[in-house]
Amino acid sequence: MPIRILSLPVADLQYALNCMDTWDLVAFSLCSKRTKNLVKFTVRKIKKIEANVYDCRICLTVQAFQTIQNFVFIGIHDSCITLDFGKGTELWRKQGFTQRNWIPHFLDIFHESKIHSLVIMNVRLWDMDTVKQCIPKCQTLRIRENCYIKFENIEFLQLCSIAENAEIEKNIFTNENHISKFLNLNLRSVHLSDWDNPFKLELNDLLTANSINITIQTANIRENELNRYLKLWMKGNNIFNRPSYMKLSLIHEIDRDEVLRGIKYQIVDNECSLNRADGKKLSISIQRNSVDFEFQ
Incomplete structure (x- = not known):
């Protein structure tokens, strides 16, 4: 005989919700505003949400605690989602929902402020607004090396604005879309990697860098x-300086004496230590093809 679950006493209702699989809770949260609030009250947590963007399609990989299926793959469409539990797929709809509603709903019921990572495989420039509307914030933005897109300056910077960290595996910068505008963004960390097409750096790029941790592989910059x-x-x-750590892997062997020419420094633990008049310190480690800066 069916049981009206919402008519249960509070303690019994809470027990029933705690016994639910994570995805049963998600389905329950879509029934009404009341069921959504009940699910939020359970304070169920998830491990991570990763979004992959292929053209205009957004696919989620959700890893959850307390669930029979550890990973669930979700395809987000305009008014529905498809869920792949590994043994088959299900189609879920929610009246009034559009593509931009699904991810905020998941974040809300799981008490998350942002998804863990946004991976750009391919995306058309005119779909950039759709991505931002569906994903208001992410911890890490990743642009894969096989991404074919050529970003225009304004669209790319807008995409970076939703991230705390950026990992870019392809040199997408040009004279018009200059790397300095990217390094100037207020990000926690930046990791640039492209061994086949090195990132050209100039003095001004380093002077205006505004991320806390910066790693570039490989960089094209001269000793002078x-x-x-x-x-x-x-x-x-x-003009100095927000970075606390910066590592540059270079395309050529570095001449240590040229880098340090005319600069007063001390050797401390096999590193060069520079002391500024205002008390700031900079430790430099110069290897064959790399230089590390650690600001204190």
Whole structure:
């Protein structure tokens, strides 16, 4: 005999919700505003949500606690989602929902403020607004090396604005879409990687860098530019400096003496230590094809 679950006493209702699989809870949350609030009250957590974008299609990989199926793959369409539990698929609809409603709903019921990662495989420029509407915030933005898109400056910077960290596996920068505008973004970390098409860097790119941790593989910058950068840092100009760590892997062998020419430094634990008049310190490790900066 069917049981009206919402008519159960509070303690029994809470027990029933706690016994539900995560995806039964998600389905229950879609029934009404009341069921959504009840699910939120259970404070069920998930491990991570990853979104992959192929052209205009957004696919989620959700890893959850307390669920029979560890990973669930979700395809988001305009008014419905398809869920792949590994042994078959299900089609879910929610009246009044559009493509932009699904991810905010998941984040809300799981008490998450952002998805864990947004992976751009391919996306058309005119679909960029759709991506931003569906995914208001992410911890990490990843652009894969096989992504064929050529980003225009404004669209790319808008996409980066929803992320805290960025990992880009392809040199997408041009003279018009210059790398300096990307390095100037207020991000927690930046990782650029392209061994076949190195990232061209100039002095001004380093001076205006605004991310906390920066790693670039590989970078095309000469020793004299690095030397000027260090000399300007020693002068303590106001343009310096948000990064706390920066690592550059270079396309050529580096001449350590040229990088440090005319600069007063000390050797501490096999690293070069620079001390500025205002008390700031910079440790530099120079290897055959790389240079590491650690700001203190």
